[in-house]
Amino acid sequence: MKFDVALGTSVVVMAFDGERLVALIGEKSQEPYKGAPMLPSNWVSAGVSVEEVAKRMMNRILGVEKIYLEQLNAFAKVYRNPMGRVVNIAYFALLNWDVVKEVKTPGYKWVSLETSPEMIFDHNEILEMAYERLKRRVKRRPIGFVMLPKQFTFNMIHSLYEQCLRKDLDKRNFRKKFMRSELLIDTEETIFEAPGNKKPSRLYEFNQQKYDKLTLKGYDFKF
Amino acid sequence: MKFDVALGTSVVVMAFDGERLVALIGEKSQEPYKGAPMLPSNWVSAGVSVEEVAKRMMNRILGVEKIYLEQLNAFAKVYRNPMGRVVNIAYFALLNWDVVKEVKTPGYKWVSLETSPEMIFDHNEILEMAYERLKRRVKRRPIGFVMLPKQFTFNMIHSLYEQCLRKDLDKRNFRKKFMRSELLIDTEETIFEAPGNKKPSRLYEFNQQKYDKLTLKGYDFKF
DNA sequence: TCAAAAGTGTTATCGCTACACCCATGG
DNA sequence: CCATGGGTGTAGCGATAACACTTTTGA
Numbered sequence: 451m452k453f454d455v456a457l458g459t460s461v462v463v464m465a466f467d468g469e470r471l472v473a474l475i476g477e478k479s480q481e482p483y484k485g486a487p488m489l490p491s492n493w494v495s496a497g498v499s500v501e502e503v504a505k506r507m508m509n510r511i512l513g514v515e516k517i518y519l520e521q522l523n524a525f526a527k528v529y530r531n532p533m534g535r536v537v538n539i540a541y542f543a544l545l546n547w548d549v550v551k552e553v554k555t556p557g558y559k560w561v562s563l564e565t566s567p568e569m570i571f572d573h574n575e576i577l578e579m580a581y582e583r584l585k586r587r588v589k590r591r592p593i594g595f596v597m598l599p600k601q602f603t604f605n606m607i608h609s610l611y612e613q614c615l616r617k618d619l620d621k622r623n624f625r626k627k628f629m630r631s632e633l634l635i636d637t638e639e640t641i642f643e644a645p646g647n648k649k650p651s652r653l654y655e656f657n658q659q660k661y662d663k664l665t666l667k668g669y670d671f672k673f
Numbered sequence: 674m675k676f677d678v679a680l681g682t683s684v685v686v687m688a689f690d691g692e693r694l695v696a697l698i699g700e701k702s703q704e705p706y707k708g709a710p711m712l713p714s715n716w717v718s719a720g721v722s723v724e725e726v727a728k729r730m731m732n733r734i735l736g737v738e739k740i741y742l743e744q745l746n747a748f749a750k751v752y753r754n755p756m757g758r759v760v761n762i763a764y765f766a767l768l769n770w771d772v773v774k775e776v777k778t779p780g781y782k783w784v785s786l787e788t789s790p791e792m793i794f795d796h797n798e799i800l801e802m803a804y805e806r807l808k809r810r811v812k813r814r815p816i817g818f819v820m821l822p823k824q825f826t827f828n829m830i831h832s833l834y835e836q837c838l839r840k841d842l843d844k845r846n847f848r849k850k851f852m853r854s855e856l857l858i859d860t861e862e863t864i865f866e867a868p869g870n871k872k873p874s875r876l877y878e879f880n881q882q883k884y885d886k887l888t889l890k891g892y893d894f895k896f
Numbered sequence: 897t898c899a900a901a902a903g904t905g906t907t908a909t910c911g912c913t914a915c916a917c918c919c920a921t922g923g
Numbered sequence: 924c925c926a927t928g929g930g931t932g933t934a935g936c937g938a939t940a941a942c943a944c945t946t947t948t949g950a
Binding site: 452455457493494496497521523524528539 | 676677679722750751762
Binding site for chain 3: 826827828844845848849866867869870871872873874875
């Protein structure tokens with residue numbers, strides 16, 4: 451048994467800025483390719499958990515403790531990193547825009563998923579896989595909510611779904627489908643989504659307890 | 674950058690013996706835990722591809738070249754292996770029973786998925802994740818066919834699906850649904866599935882070309 | 897002609913899709 | 924009172940699920 455492989459982790463962090471899906475991009479701090487765009491990444495030393503490293507990194511860059519984090523894939527091609535055999539266990543994270551929009555560490559920035567730059571190594575492939583994963587997840591689990599504030603309008607979740615699935619969704623049918631699931635709580639409160647709007651929008655909350663209960667009984671969310 | 678992690682791979686190999694789903698189990702060849710049940714596994718040295726190692730291992734044990742292989746997950750917990758930090762990139766493979774039923778290397782054997790033994794480290798968790806993956810895959814991709822002979826009867830694919838999804842499926846509805854997809858070719862041939870059967874069964878083939886063509890046009894298989 | 901497995905149709909219900917107008921409000 | 928965005932209902936269609944008998948063939 452030989453210990454001759456380096457371990458790293460990259461995290462594709464996604465959020466919804468109200469208009470578009472955005473992803474967090476950093477830049478390489480050392481040669482080679484110093485300054486080149488890359489996903490937020492870290493080495494993982496032998497004694498610590500990969501997930502822990504990913505979480506600490508998110509905390510450092512965005513100042514968040516709680517985070518939706520899920521393993522994406524291991525990227526382990528022999529020649530993916532010219533420095534040697536580096537196995538990258540990539541994660542995919544979803545965060546609430548209001549909480550993370552200010553970046554705490556210089557060098558990182560949010561970019562629209564559509565216009566992400568070319569990155570080092572196989573990081574574009576990782577980003578692509580993360581988007582595909584999001585697309586699938588959003589259809590099968592009520593996961594969109596982690597990208598929205600605790601209370602949100604129907605328009606928010608509607609356009610979030612349109613962005614995730616990259617297609618137009620009929621407003622009425624969308625509402626019906628979500629309402630049928632009975633996973634939303636009508637808070638009876640309203641806000642003006644944009645300044646100057648004529649009519650306020652109702653605010654909803656996701657009913658996590660109900661979802662957990664239904665899931666136990668074999669319910670599966672389908673969108 | 675420190676190279677202080679060992680890399681290994683395990684493969685969950687599954688097949689359908691006509692009655693049940695089966696998985697390939699090996700045993701540990703060295704202390705500690707010599708003789709203990711484990712998934713087929715191998716070290717991966719720094720210069721070779723993980724997938725390549727997995728394929729070579731399958732070739733050695735089962736004598737197969739072509740194989741349906743897909744990455745399952747990276748298992749990388751700090752304390753998963755008492756010998757040190759071992760990252761295990763696990764794969765999941767599906768094979769045609771007729772081709773693989775004879776095991777070429779002593780120490781390996783097929784066991785029913787239902788009665789799989791307790792294994793070393795986190796190998797039971799890996800097996801469990803592979804089964805869950807199969808369950809999902811089988812619903813969204815016509816993947817069951819790789820576990821069947823080129824020509825198969827409706828009963829075969831029917832009971833394969835029942836085993837994968839672990840529930841009874843109505844014979845008529847199942848047939849209708851599959852037929853509607855038009856992905857099966859009726860070979861016009863028949864066989865007696867079991868010796869002594871009174872009536873022969875029709876043989877079908879999966880129409881891979883048609884599936885590929887439909888997929889390009891945005892068709893998605895749903896079961 | 898009988899036993900055994902293969903193969904076949906119909907109906908009721910449900911969810912999906914497509915589509916257009918009214919409502920509440922602030923300016 | 925009007926302009927703007929928020930919010931609502933219905934009808935047709937296709938998919939699903941439940942259900943039992945007929946056909947074929949070898950023995």
